[in-house]
Amino acid sequence: MxxxxxxxxxxxxxxxxxxxxxxxxxxxxxxRVIIAVGTNPLKQELFTxxxxxxxxxxxxxxxxxxxxxxFDGLLVDYIKSVHACAIIRGLRAVSDFEMELQLAxxxxxxxxxxxxxxxxxxxxxxxxxxxIIKATAAAGGSVKGxxxxxxxxxxxxxxxxxxxx
Numbered sequence: 180m181x182x183x184x185x186x187x188x189x190x191x192x193x194x195x196x197x198x199x200x201x202x203x204x205x206x207x208x209x210x211r212v213i214i215a216v217g218t219n220p221l222k223q224e225l226f227t228x229x230x231x232x233x234x235x236x237x238x239x240x241x242x243x244x245x246x247x248x249x250f251d252g253l254l255v256d257y258i259k260s261v262h263a264c265a266i267i268r269g270l271r272a273v274s275d276f277e278m279e280l281q282l283a284x285x286x287x288x289x290x291x292x293x294x295x296x297x298x299x300x301x302x303x304x305x306x307x308x309x310x311i312i313k314a315t316a317a318a319g320g321s322v323k324g325x326x327x328x329x330x331x332x333x334x335x336x337x338x339x340x341x342x343x344x
Contacts, residue, residue, distance in 0.1 A: 184263040185209040185296070188254050191216050192224045193330045194235050195312060197304030201269035204298055206244055213261060214239075216249040225313055230333065238327035255290040266295040271305050316341045 187202045191214070198214075205212045216231050218224075226234070228249055235247045250257035258266065266286060268279050276297075283295035300307075304325075312322050316334045321342035323331060335341055 182210045183208075183265075184211045184213065184261065185265040185267045186213045186215050186254070186258050186261065186263045187267040188215045188217055188250075188257075190219050190222060190224065190309070191231050191235060192222070192226050192309050193231065193312060193326060193334070194238060195304065195307050195309060195326050195330075196324070197269060197271070197300050197307045199238060199327060200301050200304060201267060201298050202245055203242075205267045205296070206242075208296070209265065209267075210244065212245050212267065213263065214245060214247050215254075215257060216247070217254065217257075218249075218251060225337065226333070234327070234329045234333055237329035253289065255286050255293055258293050259290070264292075264294065266293060268295060268297050269300050270297050271300045271308070 185205050187205060189198065191198060202212050202214055214235055216228060216235070218228065232247055232249060239245045239247065254266065270276055270279060279297065286293060286295060307325050312326055315322050316338045319340045319342060321344045322334065323344050335343065
């Protein structure tokens with residue numbers, strides 16, 4: 180049987196503990212997970228691609244089953260290039276489902292041999308998003324416990340007035 184590889188895609192600006200939880204839990208079904216950082220030209224991003232890749236690699240904590248990569252263009256093309264069979268997406272609330280369903284259906288139209296798997300976030304991460312993290316940090320609030328330690332340190336650099344509880 181061949182290795183089952185799943186891709187957990189996103190802009191990860193920044194990656195949160197919720198994202199990391201989804202990637203780790205996907206390992207209960209897949210042999211390997213690739214956290215793939217994509218670009219979204221419609222989003223104003225805080226971190227550069229290299230900063231994101233560095234933070235995610237530092238957050239993986241030497242789990243050889245999780246790798247970190249980046250891609251441009253269509254996700255389905257990237258998935259084929261790394262011989263993956265699935266897309267992993269996390270859902271926090273019903274509001275996430277509508278957009279995720281549309282993306283999954285478009286990806287299915289583009290390549291009907293790639294499956295999308297949805298994982299519900301852990302209840303502790305239901306309210307956490309990259310947008311909320313950035314807004315809280317920019318306003319000086321603490322996001323400790325909501326992002327991996329390497330991300331927290333980078334946020335302190337970007338927002339020196341952020342609380343350091």
